[in-house]
Amino acid sequence: GQQVMQIPQYQHVQEGEDFTTYCNSSTTLSNIQWYKQRPGGHPVFLIQLVKSGEVKKQKRLTFQFGEAKKNSSLHITATQTTDVGTYFCAGINFNKFYFGSGTKLNVKP
Amino acid sequence: SAVISQKPSRDICQRGTSLTIQCQVDSQVTMMFWYRQQPGQSLTLIATANQGSEATYESGFVIDKFPISRPNLTFSTLTVSNMSPEDSSIYLCSVETADYEQYFGPGTRLTVT
Structure with a gap:
């Protein structure tokens, strides 16, 4: 069945360092979304990518959708302590959501 | 967006x-x-709750254990029946917008003793 894998599982960085999480699907996706969940909070929608090779930026966050629409990445430039949380990708196919396992980011001040 | x-x-x-x-x-x-x-x-995902029809359950989840109601377009309930400690978890509802974005509720933290 459809699987969405996410790596790494955990990432510890020093404040100011960059961070990247990767999402890989076993099959081609129609869209991919990214969510952030702060500790003790609920997932919050960040962005949706639809087109092959699409790149979107939100301030220090850069999101990419692969050419084959099977993988995606989220890159954070110069992390801040406010970036702490778990980042989930969600692949969408035939109107069904497939959430990745998440990458937990810890930022040391 | 939506507030849940x-x-x-x-x-x-x-x-x-x-x-x-x-x-x-x-x-x-x-x-x-x-x-x-x-x-x-x-x-x-436990199930999709559609207004006016029965919920659609994912593999591993059944209606007898997790009955769902969806009486209108702004409200839904999930019941966790005959609970065991294995049901201890956070339960979240979410809604999907026309753009396929999902917005989540704050969650319900359930502990079964």
């Missing part, structure tokens, strides 16, 4: 009892979902 509230925010229940979780949205939405999330884990 859930009640209760947390509860401690005895095994064998049932708990009904309510989810209220500030606007009319077609698609509502119920998820379960173990601490530190990803989201597992």
Whole structure:
């Protein structure tokens, strides 16, 4: 069945360092979304990518959708302590959501 | 976007009892979902709640254990029946907008003793 894998599982960085999480699907996706969940909070929608090779930026966050629409990445430039949380990708196919396992980011001040 | 509230925010229940979780949205939405999330884990979809029809359950979840109501386009309930400690988890409802974006409620933290 459809699987969405996410790596790494955990990432510890020093404040100011960059961070990247990767999402890989076993099959081609129609869209991919990214969510952030702060500790003790609920997932919050960040962005949706639809087109092959699409790149979107939100301030220090850069999101990419692969050419084959099977993988995606989220890159954070110069992390801040406010970036702490778990980042989930969600692949969408035939109107069904497939959430990745998440990458937990810890930022040391 | 959508603003979603859930009640209760947390509860401690005895095994064998049932708990009904309510989810209220500030606007009319077609698609509502119920998820379960173990601490530190990803989201597992329990079922899709559609107004005017029976909920659609994912593999491993059955209506007798997790009955769902969807009486209108702004409200849904999930009942966790005959609870056991394995049902201890965070239960989240979410809604889907026309752009396929999902917005989640704050969650209900359930502990079964």
